Amino acid sequence: MAVPKKRTSKSRRNMRRAHDAISPVNVVVDKETGEYRLPHHVSRKDGMYNGKFVLKASTESEETKKGDV
Template sequence: MAVPKKKTSRSRRNMRRSHFALSKVNVIVDSQTGEYKLPHHVSLVDGTYNNRQVVTKKIKTEEEVA
């Protein structure tokens, strides 16, 4: 079984962890609905992108619900 030959110092440990930081997610407010959304993505609320309707919502029938 492999074991470390030397103890990893605090400096080396922290330098290794320096790339683990999380970055903030860029979120914008949709101009039509006022909901938050990711930039350059279709709005999940009404299916619009760049003020155009690109996705239509499917209406569930009573048979699909039951």
């Protein structure tokens, strides 16, 4: 069984852990709808991306129908 010869110092341990921090998520406010979304993602309210319609916008009635099935 491998046993370390010397104890790892607090400084060396913390230097090793320096890259393990979780970076915050970059969230932007959509200009048209005002909702929060990730950059380079389609807006859920109106289905727009980069000023163009790319998806049919989902409505509340369609979402409730999906849940009833």
